[in-house]
Amino acid sequence: MDAYAEFEQATIAAIATPPGPGGIGIIRVSGPAAPAVLTRLFRPAKPAAHPAPIPSHRLRYGWIIDPGSGHPLDEVMAVYMAAPATYTREEVVEIHCHGGYVVLREILALILAMEGVRAAEPGEFTKRAFLNGRIDLTRAEAVLDLLNAETRQGLNLAISQLSGGLQQQLAGVRDALLAILAVLEVAIDFPDEDGEIIDHRQLHRQLAEGVNAPLAALLAGRARGRIFREGAAVVILGRPNVGKSSLLNALLREERAIVTAIPGTTRDTIEEGLNIHGVPVRIVDTAGIRESSEQVEEIGIRRSRSLGERADLVLLLLDAAAGVTAEDLALYESVREKNLLLVVNKVDLPEVAGGLAAQGTTPWAGDFPERPLVAISARTGQGLAALEDAVFQALTGGKPLDPGYACVPNARHEAALVKALEGAERVAAGLQNSLAPELMAVEVQGVLGQLGEISGETSGDDVLDAIFSRFCIGK
Numbered sequence: 001m002d003a004y005a006e007f008e009q010a011t012i013a014a015i016a017t018p019p020g021p022g023g024i025g026i027i028r029v030s031g032p033a034a035p036a037v038l039t040r041l042f043r044p045a046k047p048a049a050h051p052a053p054i055p056s057h058r059l060r061y062g063w064i065i066d067p068g069s070g071h072p073l074d075e076v077m078a079v080y081m082a083a084p085a086t087y088t089r090e091e092v093v094e095i096h097c098h099g100g101y102v103v104l105r106e107i108l109a110l111i112l113a114m115e116g117v118r119a120a121e122p123g124e125f126t127k128r129a130f131l132n133g134r135i136d137l138t139r140a141e142a143v144l145d146l147l148n149a150e151t152r153q154g155l156n157l158a159i160s161q162l163s164g165g166l167q168q169q170l171a172g173v174r175d176a177l178l179a180i181l182a183v184l185e186v187a188i189d190f191p192d193e194d195g196e197i198i199d200h201r202q203l204h205r206q207l208a209e210g211v212n213a214p215l216a217a218l219l220a221g222r223a224r225g226r227i228f229r230e231g232a233a234v235v236i237l238g239r240p241n242v243g244k245s246s247l248l249n250a251l252l253r254e255e256r257a258i259v260t261a262i263p264g265t266t267r268d269t270i271e272e273g274l275n276i277h278g279v280p281v282r283i284v285d286t287a288g289i290r291e292s293s294e295q296v297e298e299i300g301i302r303r304s305r306s307l308g309e310r311a312d313l314v315l316l317l318l319d320a321a322a323g324v325t326a327e328d329l330a331l332y333e334s335v336r337e338k339n340l341l342l343v344v345n346k347v348d349l350p351e352v353a354g355g356l357a358a359q360g361t362t363p364w365a366g367d368f369p370e371r372p373l374v375a376i377s378a379r380t381g382q383g384l385a386a387l388e389d390a391v392f393q394a395l396t397g398g399k400p401l402d403p404g405y406a407c408v409p410n411a412r413h414e415a416a417l418v419k420a421l422e423g424a425e426r427v428a429a430g431l432q433n434s435l436a437p438e439l440m441a442v443e444v445q446g447v448l449g450q451l452g453e454i455s456g457e458t459s460g461d462d463v464l465d466a467i468f469s470r471f472c473i474g475k
Contacts, residue, residue: 012128013037013111014120015104016474022099027108028474030125033116034091035080040067041110042078042095056082064095064107073110074103088125089132123471127464130456137456137467138166141410144471145229153228153278166409169214170451176210177451180427181444187437204431207424211447215421222409224396229410231273231280232395233310237335238317239327243345246378247317248272248285251388277392284311311338313394318344320352320375324367332368341390342368348377412467413454420450 011031017024029037035054044062059079063072077096086092097103111117123144130140142161149155180203187198236244252272270285314335318328332342346352374390376383392398409417423446430440452458 009116011117012120012124013108013117014125014474015108016094016125017099017104019101021101025097025099025104027095027097027104027111028120028125029093029095029111029117030086030088030090030120030128031117032091033114034093037093037095037111037114037117038078038080040114041065041107042076043072054080056080057085059096064097064110066110073106074098084132084134087134088128089134090128120473121468122473123468123475124473126471126475127468130464136167137459137464138170138413138454139164140456141412141467143475144467145410147472147475149229150231150273150280151228151275151278154231154280157225157229166218166413167455169218170455173211173214174448174451176206177444177448179210180206181441181448184437184441184444188441198437200431200434204428207428207431211424212421212428215417215424218409219414219417219421222414225409227279227312227395231282232312233282233284234313234315234391234395235284235286235311236315236317237286237331239319239325239331242317242319242322243378244285244317245270247315247343247345247376248283250378250381250384251283276388276395279392279395281391281395309338313339313341313391315341315343315391318342320344320346321349329367339394340371341387341394342371342373343387344373344375345378347375348380348382409454412463416450416453420447423447423450 009032011029011033013027013029016026016028038054041064042060042062043065044060057079059077061077062075064074064076065072074097079094079096081092081094083089083091095107097107112119126135126140126143129135130137135143139162142158145158146155146162149158183198183203236247238244248270252274272283274281274283316328316332316335318324372390374383374387376387378384423443427440427443427447430443449458453463456464
């Protein structure tokens, strides 16, 4: 890649901590000019009697000095890390200063004024780690997942991938493909003996066990793993005044949405995040769905319907006191093909609670015989724990991820895996039909190319730019 040559020359610098005041701020520098940053700007509190090489991987206490004025800018801890034992495999310097915006910007400005140093682009430190061979592309993407994790389960998945879980799975598949390719290439070199060289049954078994089965298993885990890593959109739908905003507030344990007895109070969507048994959920309160001639309310209703169509799970909320109405049934018909939970609210009302106690059954079940119902009171909190359990069940099948579950492909991985599996299936068909080894070798090379797309071995610059542009500056 052309980027290699440029990276060998340039030194980059950036603030590596989030914006805003903080106890500590970190400025990171990577590249050949990194040691010169300390030599020029850092003054240790206890200078050595005799100049010596800067010690590697040791924090030193001192001051950052403005070389133009000679005035100190901040009291800091500084560390030099010698290549290749660094995050980027380049010379790296970090300055740990106070976390005020002004002091960070002033120190960074001094660094960027030095010859050969420029501002880092988003994700450029991690991109250099990839280009310099310290990590493959799956681990680079795991860094981003680690930064964006919202739950412990998401964090565990990111850590597992960062530790090489997905890469190791792909390495096993790659080894199996290379073993098959070696046999095919020998047969190509000795065409008169290919019938003796190729054991079609044996190669087919190797392909099925070493390639097709692992690829299929990775794809099978994608949908469920996506929920834990990327989260799920859960939309609350219902008629006006059934308690949608009250339910949102109850799940969040805070007064987020305005609640009144006036139907149609919520006219736009309200979205908040919460953690349900390790699943990051974006819960959305919507405008009550009814026939309306009021323009603003009608816009909100259209938006509610659109969100319901795209949701991972719909909570259809009913009013226990009002019973099931024609509007409820019409709304149910519009979303019945979705992943759906029926939730009956206001069961704490005396007229409802008394009836339930007398009957011992839920009278609404007959209107929705094929769907389970969850009875709750958003006002008192009754049934909320059961509702959270039901949401988790509906999104994940009710099972947390196994602690050793390592391989959850993202959308980019999935596209490549699908193509790889299709290619592997064509190889299997070729073995069954005793196709020419040249044709099967081409297909095997194609599968290896798709695996290379995942690991980054064959990814183009446009793919790399798209991935690393999602990172923050300084990482």
